[in-house]
Amino acid sequence: MRIGILGGTGPAGSALGSRLASVGYDVVIGSRSAERAAAVCSELVARYPEIVTRLSGGDNAAAAEGDVVVVATPWDSAATTVRENSEALQGKVLVSMANALVRVTGEFQPLLPPRGSVAAHIQAAAPRSRVVAALHHLPAKELGHLGAPIDSDVLICSDDRESVRIVSEIVERIPGCRPLDAGQLSNATAIEAFTAVLLQLNVRYKTRVALKLSGFHSPRTHAE
C-alpha cells in the first residue's frame, strides 16, 4: 500500500511518514514545493537510513496519488488543499489528522471549524472521498522517534466502516498503538477538540501525555 501525506513536510506529517515507512508502507511526503519535500525526505533518511527505499517526496499532487492519503496541513488550509486535489482523491480513504486549535495567553483552546470539525469540512470539500478522522492525539516527537513504541490509543471515526477498518490496520502496525473505532464522522468534533485538553495537560504537567482508555473486554477493538 502506498500512503501519501498532504503537507507532509511539517513535524506531524514527516514523523508519520517516517514511522509508516519504518513499518513497511511506501510513503510519499507531499508539499506545495517538491524541492522542500525532497529535502525533508533526505533529512529523514539521513537519520533513519533503513527507510530509504520506502520514503519519497513530491508535490501534494504526487502525494494525492497514494492509495490512502493523509491530510497533515494546518487545519485552516486542509479543505483548500483537499479541494485542489479532489479529482485524484475520489473514492480514496482520506485521513484527517488536523486539529483546529488556538493558543490564547498560554492556553490551548479548540475552535469550531465550518461543519463542526476539520474532518467534516474536508468531507464537504471532497464529497467522493471516504474521509476518516484519526491520529489527532499522537505527538509528532514520539511518532518520529522510530526506535521507540508509542503507548497510545488512536480514536478513529468515519461514516464509512470499511475505511475505519483500513485505517485501523495501518495504526495497528505502529508499535504500541491501539486503534479504536469511535463511530461516525460526527464524533470528529469531540476528538479534535479534545486535543486542546491533552496539550493543556502537557503544559500543566510539563510532559507529553498519551490517550489510553480502559474497560475493553474484547481484544478486537475496531470494525471487523
Ligand SMILES: NC(=O)c1ccc[n+]([C@@H]2O[C@H](COP(=O)([O-])OP(=O)(O)OC[C@H]3O[C@@H](n4cnc5c(N)ncnc54)[C@H](OP(=O)(O)O)[C@@H]3O)[C@@H](O)[C@H]2O)c1
Ligand atoms: N505536531 C503534532 O504533534 C501534531 C500531532 C497530531 C496532529 N497534528 C495536526 O497535524 C497537522 C500538521 O501539524 P504540523 O505541526 O506538522 O503543522 P505545520 O508544520 O504547521 O504544517 C504542516 C505542513 O503544511 C503545509 N502548509 C502550511 N501552510 C499551508 C497552507 N497555507 N496551505 C497548504 N499547505 C500548508 C506546510 O508544508 P509545505 O510548506 O511544504 O507545503 C507545512 O510543512 C495540524 O493540523 C495539526 O493540528 C499535529
